[in-house]
Amino acid sequence: MTFRRFRALPPLIVGAALLASCAASGPFPSLAPRAVERDLADSTAPIPPCLKDGQQAPESASRPAPPPAATVEPADPTLPARLDALKAKAGEGESAFVKAIDTASAAVSSAGAAGSESWVAAQQAVSRAETARAPTLDALSDLSALAVAAAQRQANPADAQALQGAIEAVQAIADRQAARIREVKAPLKSP
Template identity: 40%
Template sequence: MAPRAAEAIDPRVPIPSEVVSGPADPALVSKVILYYAQAAHKGDVAFEAALPNAERMVAAAGPAQSESWIAAQQAVSALIASRAPVTEAISHLDELASSQVIANGGILPGDLEIIQAASRLASTIGDREAAVIDRLQRQLAR
């Protein structure tokens, strides 16, 4: 029998304990900036623009199923729709990280750091918006 490939490796060869580090890949940084800008600017600006109307409509809503309540529900639905770029950006950032792992068998620390930082910032925006929507929906459920 011929030796297997794994048997050809000398077990005494030291395994490097240092992680390869370096700056983030510039092409990756461009993508991360694009996705974060999509969340921070396009999505959050649209959400903030739609928020006063939704708050006003919810505050003026009558009992459930009334015309004013339905109008308030529609305003909250429009508010939810306005935050789509934020949720898409978070999804794109997650996809970017996983595609790096799949393509390269891992992810370099500099790349991981930039993706995680943008994900945290975009998630903070998304969490804040979700909390506002939850508050408005609770007000309508009264």
């Protein structure tokens, strides 16, 4: 070997050592049949090759216990009052928003060039309108939290339907408010 070949040897050794250190260590996944493979073996579906010829799954890979049967709760007698309160909160937010957005619309229509005093006043009026949406958005957030809790505890279907109806009603208000803000803000140009 020539000297040039020896010079290339140390980087190759270092590279091989680095690659060897990249090998995974620790527990490896089991090669036992997965639950889906065991389930297929019990049906008329084709049997996976790992289960053919009478091979048995190891004892440690026994089937998981079936999930407990879901129990449906009785109707919540307080839910209608809570939903009415949240819808009323959203309605209050809508009333405040309508007043604020009308003011903002007037300010935007009379706004001057970007950066002018009237433009700043219009921006502030739009910000006040966005802030006026807070009760509606809070009500929507509270309704969403109720929906998550109801889903986790398998709520009564009548309660779930009433909750869904309230969410859809408040979401429609929030969507209209967002669309109106975009419409009013559109003429305002950034400086």
